[in-house]
Amino acid sequence: xxxxxxxxxxxxxxxxxxxxxxxxxxxxxxxxxxxxxxxxxxxxxxxxxxxxxxxxxxxxxxxxxxxxxxxxxxxxxxxxxxxxxxxxxxxxxxxxxxxxxxxxxxxxxxxxxxxxxxxxxxxxxxxxxxxxxxxxxxxxxxxxxxxxxxxxxxxxxxxxxxxxxxxxxxxxxxxxxxxxxxxxxxxxxxxxxxxxxxxxxxxxxxxxxxxxx
Amino acid sequence: xxxxxxxxxxxxxxxxxxxxxxxxxxxxxxxxxxxxxxxxxxxxxxxxxxxxxxxxxxxxxxxxxxxxxxxxxxxxxxxxxxxxxxxxxxxxxxxxxxxxxxxxxxxxxxxxxxxxxxxxxxxxxxxxxxxxxxxxxxxxxxxxxxxxxxxxxxxxxxxxxxxxxxxxxxxxxxxxxxxxxxxxxxxxxxxxxxxxxxxxxxxxxxxxxxxxxxxxxxxxxxxxxxxxxxxxxxxxxxxxxxxxxxxxxxxxxxxxxxxxxxxxxxxxxxxxxxxxxxxxxxxxxxxxxxxxxxxxxxxxxxxxxxxxxxxxxxxxxxxxxxxxxxxxxxxxxxxxxxxxxxxxxxxxxxxxxxxxxxxxxxxxxxxxxxxxxxxxxxxxxxxxxxxxxxxxxxxxxxxxxxxxxxxxxxxxxxxxxxxxxxxxxxxxxxxxxxxxxxxxxxxxxxxxxxxxxxxxxxxxxxxxxxxxxxxxxxxxxxxxxxxxxxxxxxxxxxxxxx
Numbered sequence: 001x002x003x004x005x006x007x008x009x010x011x012x013x014x015x016x017x018x019x020x021x022x023x024x025x026x027x028x029x030x031x032x033x034x035x036x037x038x039x040x041x042x043x044x045x046x047x048x049x050x051x052x053x054x055x056x057x058x059x060x061x062x063x064x065x066x067x068x069x070x071x072x073x074x075x076x077x078x079x080x081x082x083x084x085x086x087x088x089x090x091x092x093x094x095x096x097x098x099x100x101x102x103x104x105x106x107x108x109x110x111x112x113x114x115x116x117x118x119x120x121x122x123x124x125x126x127x128x129x130x131x132x133x134x135x136x137x138x139x140x141x142x143x144x145x146x147x148x149x150x151x152x153x154x155x156x157x158x159x160x161x162x163x164x165x166x167x168x169x170x171x172x173x174x175x176x177x178x179x180x181x182x183x184x185x186x187x188x189x190x191x192x193x194x195x196x197x198x199x200x201x202x203x204x205x206x207x208x209x210x211x212x213x
Numbered sequence: 214x215x216x217x218x219x220x221x222x223x224x225x226x227x228x229x230x231x232x233x234x235x236x237x238x239x240x241x242x243x244x245x246x247x248x249x250x251x252x253x254x255x256x257x258x259x260x261x262x263x264x265x266x267x268x269x270x271x272x273x274x275x276x277x278x279x280x281x282x283x284x285x286x287x288x289x290x291x292x293x294x295x296x297x298x299x300x301x302x303x304x305x306x307x308x309x310x311x312x313x314x315x316x317x318x319x320x321x322x323x324x325x326x327x328x329x330x331x332x333x334x335x336x337x338x339x340x341x342x343x344x345x346x347x348x349x350x351x352x353x354x355x356x357x358x359x360x361x362x363x364x365x366x367x368x369x370x371x372x373x374x375x376x377x378x379x380x381x382x383x384x385x386x387x388x389x390x391x392x393x394x395x396x397x398x399x400x401x402x403x404x405x406x407x408x409x410x411x412x413x414x415x416x417x418x419x420x421x422x423x424x425x426x427x428x429x430x431x432x433x434x435x436x437x438x439x440x441x442x443x444x445x446x447x448x449x450x451x452x453x454x455x456x457x458x459x460x461x462x463x464x465x466x467x468x469x470x471x472x473x474x475x476x477x478x479x480x481x482x483x484x485x486x487x488x489x490x491x492x493x494x495x496x497x498x499x500x501x502x503x504x505x506x507x508x509x510x511x512x513x514x515x516x517x518x519x520x521x522x523x524x525x526x527x528x529x530x531x532x533x534x535x536x537x538x539x540x541x542x543x544x545x546x547x548x549x550x551x552x553x554x555x556x557x558x559x560x561x562x563x564x565x566x567x568x569x570x571x572x573x574x575x576x577x578x579x580x581x582x583x584x585x586x587x588x589x590x591x592x593x594x595x596x597x598x599x600x601x602x603x604x605x606x607x608x609x610x611x612x613x614x615x616x617x618x619x620x621x622x623x624x625x626x627x628x629x630x631x632x633x634x635x636x637x638x639x640x641x642x643x644x645x646x647x648x649x650x651x652x653x654x655x656x657x658x659x660x661x662x663x664x665x666x667x668x669x670x671x672x673x674x675x676x677x678x679x680x681x682x683x684x685x686x687x688x689x690x691x692x693x694x695x696x697x698x699x700x701x702x703x704x705x706x707x708x709x710x711x
Contacts, residue, residue, distance in 0.1 A: 058644045068385065075392065078407055085402050088667075089675045092399035092406060095663045099395060102388045109381055129438045138437040142612070143633070146430075149616055150629040162617075166609050173437065173605035183606040191617050199268040201621040 058125040065110035066122070068103045075100040141172050157206020158196075162188045216568040217347060217575075224572035227272045228580065236273040237280045237577070241584065244281030245592040248288030249600060250607065251298040252436055255285035255487065255527075256543045260428040261611070263421050263551050264618030271555045271570050276577040278551070282544050283335055283581040286487050286523050287589055290327035291596045294320060295446050303487035303523040306495040306515075313511030315447040323516060325454035326461060328589045330469060330520035335582035337473035337521075338480060338528030343575050346564070350536045353561035358672065359680050361537075362665040363689035365658050368539040370696050372484030372651040379646065380704045386648045389638070390655020391662075393418050400664040401671075413627040420550040422619035422632035423656065427649060428543070429615045430636025433608055435643075449597035454590055465517040468498055472521030479522070480529025484650050486542025487523040494522030528578055535559050535571070539658065546653045 059067070075096050085091030114120050129135040145165050153161045166184035175183070195201040227233060240262065247258040258281045266274035289300030293308035294315045304311075314323035356364070373383035396407045397417030408414040462469065472494045479490035498518030499508040508515045530541025531548075538559035540546035549559055557567050564571050619628040639649055673679030681687045 058646075064645055071392070075395075075407075082399070082404050082406060083402070088671060090667060090670055092402050092404045094667070095391070095399075095659075096395045096406060099388055099391045102384065103392075106381055106385050106388065135438040139434060142433060142437050143637075146612070146616065146629065146633050150626050150633075153620070154626055158617075162613060166613060169609035169612065170605050173608060175603055175605035179603060179606055183610065187610045187613050191613055194265070195617055195621050199265065199621065201268070202624060203617075203621075 060114070060119065060121055060123055060125060061110045062114040062120050063122050063124070065107040065114065068107040068110070072100040072103040072107065075103070138172065141169065145169055153206070154204045155206055157208050158203040159188060159192060159208055160206060162191070216565050217572050220568035220572045224272075224569050224576055227569065228276060228573050228576045230272075233273040233276055236269065237276045237580075240277035240280040241284050241581075241588055244284030245288045245588065246599065247281070248285030249291045249300045249592065249596060250602075251292050251296070251300055252432060253611070254301045254428065254432075255282045255289075255303070256547065257428045257432060258282065258285045259544050259547045260421075260424045261614050261618060263424065263547060264621050266551055267421070267554060267622055271557060271567075272573045274551065274555065275570060275574045278544075278548060279574065279577040280581050282527055283331075283524065283578070283585060284588070284592075286527055287328060287331040287585055288592055290324065290331070290520070291593055292600055294323045294327070295448060295596060296444055296600070297447075301488070303491050303526075305488065306491040307519045309509050310512050310515045312447060314513065314516070317511060319511075320448040321451055321454050322457055322461065322513070324451075324593050325458040326513060326516045327520045328454065328586060328593075329458065329462060330472070330517055331524040331589075332582045332585045333469060334473050334476055334521040334523065334525035335528060335585065336579060338477045338525035339575065339578040339582065341477045341525075342528045342531055342578070346532050346536050349532065350561040350564050353536055356561070356685065357683065358665045358669045359683055359686040360689060362662070362669055362680065363686055363693055364537055364539060365662045365665060367689060367693045367696070368483035368533070368537075369651070369654055369658060369662070370693055371482055372654040374696070374700055375482065375485040375489060375650075380700055382645075382647045383651050386642065387651035387655045389642065389647070390652035390657075391659045393423070393652075393656050394659020394663075400660055401667050411627075413623075413625065417660070418635075418656070419622070419628055419631050420554075420656070421622050422628040423635040424547050424550065424653075425615045425619050426632040426635030426637075427639035427653065428547075429611060430632055431639035431643065433612055433615075434636060434640045436604065436608055444601050446597050446600075451594060454593070461513050462517070465514055468514060468517045469521045471497070472518045473525045476522030476525035477529035480526030480541050481532045483533055483539050483541055484654055485526075486530055486544065486650075487526040490526035491519040491523040495519040524582070531574075535563055536561060538661065540654060543650055543653050546657045549657055 079093045079096040079100070082092040082096070084093065111120075124130075145168060149161055149165050163184050166187055167180055170180040170184060171177075192203065196203045228237075243262070244255075244258055247253045247261070248255060259278055262277055262281055266277055269277075285301060286303050289302075289304035290311060291300060293299040293304045294311035297308055297312035299305040299308040311323045311327065314320070369387055373380065373387050394417070396414055398405050398408075398415055405415055413419070475494045475497060476487075476490040479485050479493060480487070495508070495515055495518050498515055499505045502508065502512075502514055504512065504514065526542065527544070530545045533539045533541045534545035534549055536559075538549060540549055552559055557563065557570060615632060616629055619632040620626060622628055639652075642649060642652065669679065681690050
């Protein structure tokens, strides 16, 4: 019930079947499921951490509040250097400061809530997948490949970098060599044709400079 | 309206141009595929399409977006019925019903209901869009900065309160969006804010890579940490989809109307789109049904209710997006960014200044919902073969499209960093139950909110009361303030009750 407004969130919509749909949904919309489940679990809030969703990385409300406070302070400090508008009451500082106060206010409410639930503690609510090294590795390799791609694409060139990144990711996620080589080749070729030829984007040639158009 | 009618022949010619139709067909297939793949949403389809639309003329670009979103929302029903996994969140409300009907051997009927109610809903929503948006734009011509300030505030308010039961987390989502909107030269003095001397940030956080990151990269991050399940199809061969369909639709014709109206209205409401429309129509349907116990256990009525609502929301969301530049859902939030890049400024003038493009948009919507029926049937028939595509192959290919799309816009690798950062932020937000929709509205509307406020203040020499002096502004202000007071009070009461 992620988005359904409060007045519709009643017994007519909450059913046992909802639970099963969300389990099958996996992550697609588990925010709404999580929210509902969190309500169910408030009674046993001490153990909520262990029971939170399997595929998310969540921090405690208190940690979230501290992060928001840090953001608010950083924004305010940054805004202090913005010059005022001559002859005007408000200038470039106003909005950043308002947003920062908003963050600070939300942080205070989060801390009050945490205090009421006796949950003043720092840290990550460790989801199950976090403890399985394979999954963490998948995430690290996904993010790492984006970073590596960005750093290399202009030097090594689009075709080689793309093909290599595709092969690494597909093998890591468990595709067969045949599927990997086929899909990596086709994916690279199709995007190249689409962007370089049809849309005329000059993709970096890199090491293959002169060999392809 | 007159300008739009005059533009009709030219718009028809543009839409039925072979190039546009070719782009439209590709977008249709793309939309059906993305919608049918669980975890890939209609918004993601648009975010991935935007880099391509950036390089093609406005009419084919609009056609591509309309085709892909309409198809994606329907296609989300296919894996719902066959695998009990909704393809997009908009099909989540009734995935159980569709699946259980299929299990009972009524797969053709279930998918037939989804398909035909989607098409009817889409056409209903489009008719409302055609009839409502131009007159609303005429009315909005009278609006000054003060009215716009309140409209934007009201839009952002809506986005916060429709996104869940925790007002506070909705607020945080909105603030994240507004904070991102602060980056870049400020709207009045042009002073660079939070740019860290990076020249690419002077014009603000690039919209396309940010959207690609928030809707696609964050999803990839979630998917690679999940277990891949085996696809277990409830049915793979289909006979006629129309056999026995008519009596059901006739029996529930009132539900279709109600679903259409609810869907379109939710679509128009800023921040809420097809998924909320389906949930609400489904729960309203259940409330008034003679057989509420069947809902969730294979109810044809539930399918009709929700199926009629989600596609009508798609068209409804374009009303505020075109007339005020306030997106009705996350798809139109992305669209507003695209329109601005194509030099089409959403606002009350849009129908007089771009009548051809707008008429073409309407035609595209009608066309999309007509061709949905044959192409949707084709998609259902091949679904069992396509949906088994390996995650290990699919996810890297999506990443490839994200990266190249972000890079291509300015031919600058910096955009990929923005994409990555936006992806991580969105992933963290979702993990902590902070909704994304208000953040998107914050990013899209932040500049406008600040500009309208500051210029209004200058015009009125710093008098706050000027915001309440014009009659329409006063009404909008009263609504905004009432909504906030009511929400805060309700949240307060809710906490005390616990």
